[in-house]
Amino acid sequence: MPEPFFTEVPEHIPYGGPDADDALAFRWYDADRVVSGRTMAEHLRPAVCLWHSFAWDGSDPFGQATLDRPWLGQPAVADPMGAARGRLAAAFEFLEKLGTPFFCFHDRDLAPEGADFAESCARLDALVDETAEHLTRTGIGLLWGTANLFSHPRYAAGAATNPDPEVFAYAAAQVCHCLEATHRLGGANYVLWGGREGYETLLNTDLRRELDQLGRFLTLVVEHKHRIGFPGTILVEPKPFEPTKHQYDFDVAAVYAFLQRFDLVDEVKVNIEVNHATLAGHDFHHEIAYAMAAGIFGSVDANAGDDRLGWDVDRFPGSVEQLSLGLYEILRGGGLTTGGFNFDAKLRRQSIDRTDLFRAHIAGLDTLARSLLVAAAMVEDGSLERRRTERYVGWDGEEARSWFAGNASLAELHRRALDGGPEPEPVSGRQEELEHLVARFVERAR
């Protein structure tokens, strides 16, 4: 066994209850507590991501590494595979101590690229073997894997949407390998986030062709999933921009239209990131509700933006109000299936103590757990649902149902109005009352 890395943290983060003052104890996340028929862990299926927490050193476009990640930097240059193994060991020490059931990775978070494609694959395979051992030893599971198709310079002009077909082919090969690795590790989902699948300027971009390329690429991935018998869900993660000026998977609605066009609605779902929703000019609540309505909801990347910063700052989630409304839509729709809540969140650059990574995840898990209590109470109480249903009650009438079924033309409705059809009577939408009702659930969640 390697030396422990998080030496100041006990074997397990305990549940201390709402009045606990210890920063290294949960106040709300009690994995085995049953809420509306499922444990908190089953409802939330929380995951830790390897990239922000273990493959990022705190550097930003303006400054160098600040975080204490001894497997990055010089050690990674001198002995890349040894460093990667050390990183993986630290990640699993973290996961075990925190007690989260899942993790997520990019291929390049597990193993660094080699001198050529074959060496990159061999390196990944070696680290996947090592990961498999950690999974067997700890009982932790893989929520999803994904291929990093955005860091290497070959992907500067996109992966699937690159003007050069050789890049398309390279990306396809990389996804093939990463999907198989995800399958080997028993992954519940496979994610495609199109970081560079967009454009910097329309002056050099053939939009139509690039979208067709993306459709072809996604179809290849779905075909391969079936060929190898991968039982997990293929997920696309919408994001409006950053790093590109415009990304093709802008928001849930754009992804839905895209899936329809390429006949993939039954094959692909969405991984909704809270901060991406905000960047697209939506609420998290909106994105979840839209995906639920379209039947393509899959999973969540839990994080938070900053009201005054217009980019993907990936803070740990701290707003119960925000997450409760999204969770409410998820629970109304029957809850998660293969998806989960992945903390796609990173420390602030000044959070340099090793324990900060625990504090951040504990705070995030407590926010999620409390939001779950709020959402479950709203579903069980049923008054929000009842009011929503009542609002549409007119559509239950026989005449209205026949219009909806397509049994009236525009001209017939015109005639009906001319013949003295009733003047509709305005009714209150009761928004403030409903918001006050939600506030009550937030106040009382226990």
Ligand code: XLS
């Ligand atoms: C970046 C994305 C990324 C995906 C995985 O903004 O959120 O982290 O979740 O590639």
Ligand code: NI
């Ligand atoms: Ni994400």
Ligand code: NI
């Ligand atoms: Ni993101």
